[in-house]
Amino acid sequence: MGRLIARRLLLLIPTLLLLSVVVFLMLEVVPGDPGRVKLGPYASAAQVAQVDHQLGVDRPLPVRYVKWLGGFVVLHWGTSWNQGVPVFSLTMHRLWASVQLALVALVIIIPLAVVLGVTAALRRDGVADRVITVTSLSLTVVPEFVSGVVLTVLFVVFLKIFHYPAVPPAGADPLTRIYYLLLPAIPLMFVEMGYIARMARAGMIEALSMPYIRTATLNGLPRRRVVFGHALRNAMAPTVAVIGTQIGWLVGGLVIVEELFVYPGIGKLIADSAKFKDLPTLEATVLVVAVIYMISNLSADVIVALLNPRVRYGR
Amino acid sequence: MTSDTPFQREYADHLLHEMLGGRMTRRQLLVRASVVGLSATLLGQVLAACGSSSPSSSTSPSTAPKAGGTLKVTMPSPTVTVDPTTMYDTGSIAIAQQVAEYLIWVNNDLSLRPVLAKSWSPNADATVWTFNLQQGVKFQDGKPFSADDVVFTMNILLNPKTVSAALASFQGILSQGGVQKVDANTVAFHLDQPFADFPYFVASTNYDCLILPTTYKAGTWQSNPVGTGPFKMTKFTPKQGATFVKNPTYWQTGKPYLDGVTVQFIDETQAEALALQSGSSDVMLTTPVQGAQALFTDTNLKVLTTPSTQSRFLHMRVDTAPFTNKAVRQALAYTIDRPAVVANLFNGKAQIGNDNVFCPLYPLAPKTIPQRAQDIAKAKQLLASAGYSSGITMNLTVEEFEEVPQYATLLQAMAKQAGINLKLNQVTVTYYYGSGKNQPWLQVPMGITDWTFRGVPSQYFLPAFTSNGVWNSSHFKNAAFDAAAKGYDTTLDEAKRRQYAATAAGILTDETPSIISYWINVNRAMKKNVNGLTSDPAEFLDLTTTYLS
Numbered sequence: 001m002g003r004l005i006a007r008r009l010l011l012l013i014p015t016l017l018l019l020s021v022v023v024f025l026m027l028e029v030v031p032g033d034p035g036r037v038k039l040g041p042y043a044s045a046a047q048v049a050q051v052d053h054q055l056g057v058d059r060p061l062p063v064r065y066v067k068w069l070g071g072f073v074v075l076h077w078g079t080s081w082n083q084g085v086p087v088f089s090l091t092m093h094r095l096w097a098s099v100q101l102a103l104v105a106l107v108i109i110i111p112l113a114v115v116l117g118v119t120a121a122l123r124r125d126g127v128a129d130r131v132i133t134v135t136s137l138s139l140t141v142v143p144e145f146v147s148g149v150v151l152t153v154l155f156v157v158f159l160k161i162f163h164y165p166a167v168p169p170a171g172a173d174p175l176t177r178i179y180y181l182l183l184p185a186i187p188l189m190f191v192e193m194g195y196i197a198r199m200a201r202a203g204m205i206e207a208l209s210m211p212y213i214r215t216a217t218l219n220g221l222p223r224r225r226v227v228f229g230h231a232l233r234n235a236m237a238p239t240v241a242v243i244g245t246q247i248g249w250l251v252g253g254l255v256i257v258e259e260l261f262v263y264p265g266i267g268k269l270i271a272d273s274a275k276f277k278d279l280p281t282l283e284a285t286v287l288v289v290a291v292i293y294m295i296s297n298l299s300a301d302v303i304v305a306l307l308n309p310r311v312r313y314g315r
Numbered sequence: 316m317t318s319d320t321p322f323q324r325e326y327a328d329h330l331l332h333e334m335l336g337g338r339m340t341r342r343q344l345l346v347r348a349s350v351v352g353l354s355a356t357l358l359g360q361v362l363a364a365c366g367s368s369s370p371s372s373s374t375s376p377s378t379a380p381k382a383g384g385t386l387k388v389t390m391p392s393p394t395v396t397v398d399p400t401t402m403y404d405t406g407s408i409a410i411a412q413q414v415a416e417y418l419i420w421v422n423n424d425l426s427l428r429p430v431l432a433k434s435w436s437p438n439a440d441a442t443v444w445t446f447n448l449q450q451g452v453k454f455q456d457g458k459p460f461s462a463d464d465v466v467f468t469m470n471i472l473l474n475p476k477t478v479s480a481a482l483a484s485f486q487g488i489l490s491q492g493g494v495q496k497v498d499a500n501t502v503a504f505h506l507d508q509p510f511a512d513f514p515y516f517v518a519s520t521n522y523d524c525l526i527l528p529t530t531y532k533a534g535t536w537q538s539n540p541v542g543t544g545p546f547k548m549t550k551f552t553p554k555q556g557a558t559f560v561k562n563p564t565y566w567q568t569g570k571p572y573l574d575g576v577t578v579q580f581i582d583e584t585q586a587e588a589l590a591l592q593s594g595s596s597d598v599m600l601t602t603p604v605q606g607a608q609a610l611f612t613d614t615n616l617k618v619l620t621t622p623s624t625q626s627r628f629l630h631m632r633v634d635t636a637p638f639t640n641k642a643v644r645q646a647l648a649y650t651i652d653r654p655a656v657v658a659n660l661f662n663g664k665a666q667i668g669n670d671n672v673f674c675p676l677y678p679l680a681p682k683t684i685p686q687r688a689q690d691i692a693k694a695k696q697l698l699a700s701a702g703y704s705s706g707i708t709m710n711l712t713v714e715e716f717e718e719v720p721q722y723a724t725l726l727q728a729m730a731k732q733a734g735i736n737l738k739l740n741q742v743t744v745t746y747y748y749g750s751g752k753n754q755p756w757l758q759v760p761m762g763i764t765d766w767t768f769r770g771v772p773s774q775y776f777l778p779a780f781t782s783n784g785v786w787n788s789s790h791f792k793n794a795a796f797d798a799a800a801k802g803y804d805t806t807l808d809e810a811k812r813r814q815y816a817a818t819a820a821g822i823l824t825d826e827t828p829s830i831i832s833y834w835i836n837v838n839r840a841m842k843k844n845v846n847g848l849t850s851d852p853a854e855f856l857d858l859t860t861t862y863l864s
Contacts, residue, residue: 030745031743031745031746031749031753032745032746032749036748037394037395038395038401039401039403039478039480040401040402040403040404040480041403041748043403043478043480043483044483044785045752045754046475047475047478047482048478050476050478051478080553081395082394082395082396082553083395083396083553083554084395084396084537084553085553090553149585149589152589152593153589153592156589156593157589157592157593163593163595164589164590164593164595165579165581165586165590165595167555259582259583259586260583260585260586261586262579262580262581262583262586262590264554264555269554272554275745276394276395
């Protein structure tokens with residue numbers, strides 16, 4: 001187990017290196033340049049070239065990459081070309097904001113989705129199952145932009161329950177922060193509901209169809225013990241794996257929700273950095289989110305291994 | 316006390332002559348008088364001699380201004396660090412304009428209002444413009460304002476190393492060394508060529524011209540905001556917002572009425588609209604029709620609108636087939652149902668264009684050119700005369716910007732009626748403008764380009780339509796047009812200017828290097844209790860006289 005974790009952590013390094021090279025190359029290929037962004041459409045080509053030179057953009061690609069890498073590994077992440085603030089504090093600040101939103105969403109959705117999925121599996125093909133399955137699928141496919149706007153108009157403009165934009169005031173206590181984050185968390189829950197509930201349902205159905213379940217039932221174990229003591233644990237493995245992959249999205253991929261609720265998260269920072277060719281910020285944010293992805297996947301795999309000893313010892 | 320120069324008195328006579336001859340309207344007179352810096356007394360005399368009454372100094376507010384309160388404003392985020400000498404986007408400009416000021420402010424009707432310049436006057440051939448500055452003005456750090464600061468700021472802008480957009484505006488008109496201090500309160504601008512509309516170039520319409528103190532260090536504005544303006548910036552968080560408080564030593568006593576302003580940056584129009592509807596903001600800096608339709612019918616809000624010179628130019632390269640033949644260009648222009656486009660894209664909040672850059676808002680926009688209307692039969696006839704009686708295919712490059720893709724779709728449907736098959740190629744804004752050697756918008760045979768507000772028509776026709784224009788995407792080269800354009804800028808004779816305008820506009824409409832079918836209004840949505848704030852054709856934010864009731 002320990003070796004598994006260690007090997008996976010070591011794999012992080014070459015993956016991040018490769019990713020950083022890809023990001024560099026992509027910005028090179030995509031049209032537009034930082035000088036033009038800084039000066040706007042009315043500056044002359046000569047003026048733009050001047051700013052590009054000041055930023056060091058006209059030096060050869062490998063030179064720029066090595067220089068950037070050298071600073072990055074010792075946490076000298078440089079200054080944002082657009083915002084003029086240190087990249088490190090900007091990235092961490094926004095990352096923390098995204099993590100908070102992801103946590104609020106997960107804390108609510110995981111228990112809820114698992115309960116619904118298990119219920120659907122236990123009452124398979126019944127009314128409850130149909131309702132849960134169809135509703136969760138429908139909510140998943142609704143774009144966050146649509147659900148977000150509808151929810152805002154309903155809850156904020158008409159019912160005046162939540163606050164919009166969803167930015168907690170500085171220095172607010174944790175309970176207030178959670179209250180502010182509930183509204184943007186709802187569209188996220190809609191999306192996740194489909195994945196997690198259906199995975200829980202599928203896992204539960206498969207677990208319940210295993211021969212040992214029949215054996216346990218015939219041996220006289222109470223139904224509750226069979227389901228919650230034996231089946232559930234084995235049903236959770238695929239669900240945990242799915243949650244692991246979704247965490248990366250919940251932290252780094254929420255561009256639309258962050259934009260709509262004006263929430264200062266890291267997803268929007270990545271999108272803006274790419275749009276405005278802010279290389280230092282883009283590199284830092286992409287790599288940070290990549291680390292989150294990989295660690296959450298690793299954690300999911302560890303939990304699955306804990307749940308299922310056969311994985312742990314390699315069947 | 317402003318006293319008029321002999322030349323100004325002579326000029327007032329000239330204007331009076333034009334008025335009495337019925338060749339000039341009252342509105343044209345008011346704007347022109349303000350550009351040439353005639354004193355209120357002299358203007359009053361001219362108006363009286365024409366039997367007209369003096370203009371009221373300002374529209375009286377419906378309720379007396381009430382001091383106090385904090386205004387919450389939403390606007391798009393500045394794209395880069397705010398720097399008054401190089402800024403170009405709406406957010407940066409609105410932020411900087413709260414803290415620093417111009418010599419002159421351009422009103423919504425394009426007349427000029429003195430700010431840091433108390434009065435000004437030209438010499439007889441408009442090559443030297445002299446500005447008398449306000450006295451008793453202090454920067455927010457206590458440093459007194461004087462002519463040295465004006466000279467200092469102008470030299471920064473004229474310096475190629477600063478890479479300011481203002482440099483492009485001053486090209487050929489003013490260069491380094493042309494700005495001279497006459498005394499502590501007077502500055503003279505010595506131009507490279509006569510220019511009848513020069514004051515616009517040191518006014519708000521040349522938005523990088525905010526006056527900065529001689530102690531200013533380049534690139535430090537965002538962390539150390541300086542200026543003579545009504546508000547001090549106390550906090551700035553990139554991509555999130557800014558906080559302003561009233562400047563207690565502001566030179567216009569009694570103003571501003573507000574205690575402070577809180578700005579929140581919101582990039583998405585829909586999100587800004589929701590913020591206003593939910594009550595967490597008071598003013599939405601600019602409210603485009605697309606994306607904020609709900610606000611226009613919301614009874615809890617008011618949406619102010621003002622005509623502007625914002626537009627989209629559909630250019631056709633006159634040096635590339637099939638557009639080498641004027642008939643083909645005109646044919647496309649005749650397929651467009653302009654009122655329908657305005658109704659469809661802007662709910663009527665735009666003015667119809669006539670394929671020339673003299674937007675109706677400009678005082679000298681000629682009224683003699685017949686307005687082009689949809690005429691499918693004529694379009695077919697023109698195409699036939701060019702040899703395309705069985706139809707023609709054209710490739711149009713469309714930038715993904717605001718309503719431009721919808722405009723292109725409408726064009727496609729309308730052009731089809733005359734047998735023109737418009738193929739649309741949609742690209743991002745970044746791709747469209749490109750950079751360095753690769754700038755698609757200047758190279759494609761047909762494209763739609765967005766143009767923001769310009770205070771004077773020369774800021775359009777010089778770069779876009781003169782033979783050496785740097786942004787001449789239609790590659791239009793017409794000597795008669797160049798001559799008319801030059802004449803328009805360089806003479807102070809109103810009768811001649813009107814003639815040049817009519818000639819230049821006539822050539823553009825006839826040759827149709829670009830189709831200009833509308834001029835977009837700028838809307839500003841706000842809560843009903845916000846007073847003393849208008850919409851602004853350039854999307855600028857002037858909160859000096861704003862108050863909450």
